[in-house]
Amino acid sequence: MYHSGSRLPARASAERRGRVRCAVLALCAVGGLVVSQRASAQLLVDPLEVTILAAGTNRVASSFSLTNTTDSPVQATISRSDWDRAENGDNRFLAAGSSGMSCGSMLSVSPLSVRIESHGSRVVRLAVQTGAALTRECWDIVFVEEVPQRTTSKGNSLQYIFRTGVKVYVAPPGLSRDGAVEDMAVVDAPIAKPASSTSGQKPAAKHQIAIRFHNTGSMNLVAKGRLEFRRLDNSLAAQVPIAEFPTLPGAMRKVLVDVPSDLAAGDYVVLALIDFGGAELVAGQIDYQAK
Numbered sequence: 001m002y003h004s005g006s007r008l009p010a011r012a013s014a015e016r017r018g019r020v021r022c023a024v025l026a027l028c029a030v031g032g033l034v035v036s037q038r039a040s041a042q043l044l045v046d047p048l049e050v051t052i053l054a055a056g057t058n059r060v061a062s063s064f065s066l067t068n069t070t071d072s073p074v075q076a077t078i079s080r081s082d083w084d085r086a087e088n089g090d091n092r093f094l095a096a097g098s099s100g101m102s103c104g105s106m107l108s109v110s111p112l113s114v115r116i117e118s119h120g121s122r123v124v125r126l127a128v129q130t131g132a133a134l135t136r137e138c139w140d141i142v143f144v145e146e147v148p149q150r151t152t153s154k155g156n157s158l159q160y161i162f163r164t165g166v167k168v169y170v171a172p173p174g175l176s177r178d179g180a181v182e183d184m185a186v187v188d189a190p191i192a193k194p195a196s197s198t199s200g201q202k203p204a205a206k207h208q209i210a211i212r213f214h215n216t217g218s219m220n221l222v223a224k225g226r227l228e229f230r231r232l233d234n235s236l237a238a239q240v241p242i243a244e245f246p247t248l249p250g251a252m253r254k255v256l257v258d259v260p261s262d263l264a265a266g267d268y269v270v271l272a273l274i275d276f277g278g279a280e281l282v283a284g285q286i287d288y289q290a291k
Contacts, residue, residue, distance in 0.1 A: 041162040042074045043067065043116070045144055051169045054106075054128045062126045064166050066144060068116040075115045075147040078124060080107075083141045083167070087212075087254045089245060093141065093165075101248075103138040103170050106130045128170050137171035137219050137249055169220055178217035179276040181284030182252065185210045189256065207259040211272045211284065215247040222246045223276035227257050229268045229288070238263055242274070263290045 044067040054060050068074045082099040084092050097104065108127045116122050124142070142165065149160040188205040215221050225242040238260045247253040268288045273281050 041164065042070045042072075042146055042149075043076060043144060043162075043164070044069050045164045045166060047166070048164075049167045049169070050126060051171065052126065052128050053173055054130060054134050054170055055173055056133055057130050060128045063123045064126070064142075065121055065123050066114065066116060067121045068119055071118050073115055073117050076113070077145050077147075078109060078112050078114070079143050079145070080109060080140050081143060081165075083139070083165075085246070085248055085251065085253075087252050089253065091165075101138055102140050103128070103168070106134075106138075107140060107168065107170060109142055124166075126168060134170065134172040137169060137175060139167065139169045139220070139248070141165045141167050171219055175219040176217040177219055177221065177276065177278045178215075179221060179223065179247070179274065179278065179282055180214045180216055181211060181272055181274060181282050182214045183210075183212040184270070184272060184284045184286040186259075186286065186288060187256070189258075206261070207288075208256045209259060209270055209272070209286070209288075211242070211255045211257065211274075213245075213247060213253045213255060213274060213276075213282075215249055215251050215253070215276075217278075218249050220246060220248055221276045223274050225272065225274040225281070228271040228273065229260070229263060230271060232267055232269070237268060242272070247276075259288070259290070265290050 046065055046067070048064075050062050050064060052060055052062050066076070079096075080102075081096050082094040082102045084094065084099060084101070086092055096102065106128055108129070110125050110127075111122075114122050114124075124144070126142075143163050144166070145161065145163040149162075151158045151160075187208050187210045189208045190205050209227055213223060222244055223242075223246075224244040227240040227242060228236060229238040229240075231237050240257055240260060242255060242257055245253055245255055266289075268290065270286050270288045272284045274283065275281050
C-alpha cells in the first residue's frame with residue numbers, strides 16, 4: 001500500500017556541497033610481496049558537483065577550482081567521461097559518449113592540463129553552447145588526475161595516482177520533479193564477525209528495510225526521509241532517519257535502513273516517508289514483526 005502526504009520541502013544536498021581530499025592505497029609488488037602505504041591527494045577540488053541551467057541557445061558558463069595544498073608545484077590533466085549510478089548507489093564510469101546521456105559537444109572544458117604552484121589555485125571553466133533549445137537533462141563527469149607521485153623506500157618503488165571527479169549536470173529550466181516508492185521489503189544483513197572472535201558460529205543477522213525509490217521525473221533528485229515504526233493502534237514506536245541519496249532521471253534506487261535493535265517484540269506497520277524536493281512527500285508501507 002502506498003500513499004503520499006503534502007508538505008513543502010527544504011531541500012539540502014550533501015552531494016552538492018563540501019570539499020574533499022581523496023586518498024588511495026598505492027600498491028607495489030616486489031619479489032612476490034605487496035607493499036602498501038596510505039597517501040593523500042595534493043589538489044583540493046571544489047565543488048564536486050556543478051549544475052548548469054541552459055535556457056534557449058545562449059552560452060552559459062560555470063567553473064570549479066583547484067587548490068594546491070602542498071609546498072611543491074603540482075601538475076594535473078583534465079578529462080571527461082560518461083557515468084551513471086547503480087541501484088545500490090555505486091558510481092559507474094563509462095567511456096566518453098557511450099551512455100547516450102552525456103552532454104557531448106555542447107559542453108566544453110578548459111584548460112585540459114594545469115600546473116599549479118605551491119599553495120596556488122586555478123579555475124577550470126565549463127561552458128555550454130547548444131545549437132537548439134535543450135529539452136532534457138544531460139550529465140558528465142570531469143576528472144582531475146594528478147601526475148603520479150613516486151616514492152622509494154628500502155628499494156621498493158611506490159607510485160600514487162589520484163583522480164577526483166566533478167559531476168556536471170546541464171538542464172533546461174522547468175523540468176518535472178517527481179518520484180515514487182515502488183516497493184519495500186524486509187531483508188537480512190549479516191553482522192560482520194569481530195576479528196578477535198574464534199567461534200565457529202555464523203554471525204547474527206540484523207534486519208533492514210529495503211526501499212526502492214523510482215525517479216519518475218526528468219531531472220536529478222536528491223531525496224531524504226524517515227522510517228516510522230507504528231504500533232497497530234497507530235502510535236509511534238520508533239523513528240529512523242533516511243540519509244540523503246541521489247537518483248538520476250528515470251533510475252531506480254535501493255536504500256537500506258537498519259531496523260532499531262531495541263524495538264520491542266510485536267507487530268508494526270513501517271512507513272517510509274521520502275522528501276525528494278517536490279510539492280509532496282511520497283510514501284510506502286510494509287508490515288513488520290519484531291521478535
